[in-house]
Each structure stands twice: as structure tokens, then as C-alpha cells.
Amino acid sequence: MRLFKPLVFVLLIVLSINAFSQQKKNSINDLLDKELPYFKGLPLSGDSITSSDLKGKVTLIQFLYLGCMPCMHEVPYYNDLYKSLDKSKFDLIAICPETFNTLIKFNNNDTTSPAHALHKFFKIEKINYKVIAECKEQNYPFGRPQCSTISEKFYLSGYPYSVLVDKSGIIRKIYGGFAMDENEAKKLIDELKTDIIKLME
Numbered sequence: 001m002r003l004f005k006p007l008v009f010v011l012l013i014v015l016s017i018n019a020f021s022q023q024k025k026n027s028i029n030d031l032l033d034k035e036l037p038y039f040k041g042l043p044l045s046g047d048s049i050t051s052s053d054l055k056g057k058v059t060l061i062q063f064l065y066l067g068c069m070p071c072m073h074e075v076p077y078y079n080d081l082y083k084s085l086d087k088s089k090f091d092l093i094a095i096c097p098e099t100f101n102t103l104i105k106f107n108n109n110d111t112t113s114p115a116h117a118l119h120k121f122f123k124i125e126k127i128n129y130k131v132i133a134e135c136k137e138q139n140y141p142f143g144r145p146q147c148s149t150i151s152e153k154f155y156l157s158g159y160p161y162s163v164l165v166d167k168s169g170i171i172r173k174i175y176g177g178f179a180m181d182e183n184e185a186k187k188l189i190d191e192l193k194t195d196i197i198k199l200m201e
Contacts, residue, residue, distance in 0.1 A: 026155045028163070028174055036061075036169045037153040041095065041132035044103055049132075051169070054091065058199040059165045060192075062094045063151055066106055066115050067143035071160040072122040074178040077189050082129045084193070089200045092129040097145035100133040107131065114142040164192075166199050 031037070040050045062078060064071035082092040096103055105113035107126040118124065135147035145151075145159070154163070164173035173195050179185045 027157060028155045028161060028176075031154065031163070031171050032174055034171060036163075036165050036171055039095075039150045039153055041134070041150060042100065043093075043130045043132050044100070044107060045130065049130075054093075054165060055169045056167055057089055057091045058167060058196055059091045059093060060162055060196065061165065062092065062160060062162045063096075063154065063156055064094055064160045065097050065145045066102065066118060068159045070178040070180060072118055072124060073180055073185070074160050075122070075124050075127055077178075077185055079128045081189055081193060081196075085196065086200070090196060094127055094129065094131045095134060095150050096131060097134045097147050097151060099135045099138055099146065102138065102142075102146075103131055103133050162192075164195055164199065172199060 036051045036054070038051050040048065042048050060078075060081075062074070064074065066072070078092060078094075082090075098106075102113070102115065104110075106115040106118070109116060109119050109126070132150070134149045134151065137146075139146045148156070154161070158176070160176075160178055162175045163171050164175070166172050175188075175192065179188055
């Protein structure tokens with residue numbers, strides 16, 4: 001009986017560690033060819049949307065945060081991509097670990113916001129597609145993710161990440177990072193546009 005209790009205790013510890021390590025192994029790539037995780041968000045337009053509302057269109061979901069250099073570099077390319085495609089068949093949504101107020105200030109280029117410097121540095125006017133704020137409150141200093149209420153469902157390991165979802169709500173492609181070199185960035189966007197058009201057909 002004396003030996004039994006320590007053995008049970010050790011077994012519980014081993015099982016707990018194993019469960020934790022299994023949880024940590026989840027990655028965004030595990031979602032490939034699976035249904036989009038359910039989420040609900042409030043875009044800056046003010047009309048609440050859910051992942052279920054995206055069905056019927058090919059949708060590119062971008063995860064970025066303000067102050068992330070490759071994220072900011074990616075935005076003008078995504079603006080151009082969105083502008084070039086048929087909105088009746090395609091949608092582009094940014095999910096940001098920021099507050100609604102911070103994102104509004106960023107998109108309005110509010111000079112009282114720390115985000116104003118990003119406009120000058122990256123020459124970004126605004127994000128011209130749907131933007132969803134994940135956070136209800138500011139938890140950290142500006143320039144880092146503030147929460148993960150939606151992004152945690154996608155097991156993100158960094159930023160930026162984008163997932164391409166077909167008309168049925170299945171994730172078909174996953175793209176991690178973004179090139180800082182202009183030629184490489186254009187090449188990535190061309191490949192992405194080709195992938196989108198194939199799913200739109």
C-alpha cells in the first residue's frame with residue numbers, strides 16, 4: 001500500500017506531462033484540408049460575422065498584428081490582391097490580436113496613436129479589406145499581440161500567417177511568413193493569386 005500511492009502519483013505526473021506535450025504538438029498545419037474552426041468576430045464595419053458566414057466564397061484569412069514588420073510589409077500587397085479579384089467570389093479578412101479602438105485608430109491614421117509611425121515607415125494608407133479585432137482590452141504595450149481569442153483556435157506559432165478557405169469552408173492552403181524582398185514578395189502574391197483563382201473556378 002505504501003508503494004502503491006507513490007506509483008499512482010508518478011503515473012499521474014507522467015500522464016499530465018504527456019497530455020501537455022500532446023497539446024503543444026498542435027500546429028496550424030494540422031488544420032489543412034479540415035473545416036475552418038468556428039469563430040465569431042466584429043469587423044471594423046460593425047457587422048458581426050462568424051466563420052459559418054464565409055461559406056459560399058473563397059476566403060483568405062490573414063493573421064497579423066500591428067508592429068510586426070513582415071505583417072506590415074504584407075498589407076499593401078494584400079490590398080492590391082483584394083482589389084484585383086471578384087468580390088462576389090472572394091473575400092479577404094484580417095484577424096488581429098488588437099483592440100477595436102487600436103485598429104480604428106490605425107486605419108484612420110490617427111496621429112495620437114503609436115500606430116501612426118507605422119504608416120510613415122511602411123507607407124501604408126490603411127487595410128482595405130475586412131479587419132476583425134480579437135481583443136476587448138489592451139493587455140500589453142503597443143507592438144505585440146494583445147490576446148489570442150480567435151488565433152489560438154488556429155494554433156499559430158508566429159505572425160504573419162494566412163489560410164486559404166474554399167467555398168465549403170475547408171482550409172486548402174496555409175502560408176507562413178512573408179518575404180521582405182520585393183521580388184520575392186511579388187512571387188508569393190502571384191502564387192497566392194493562382195491558388196485563389198483555382199478555388200474560385
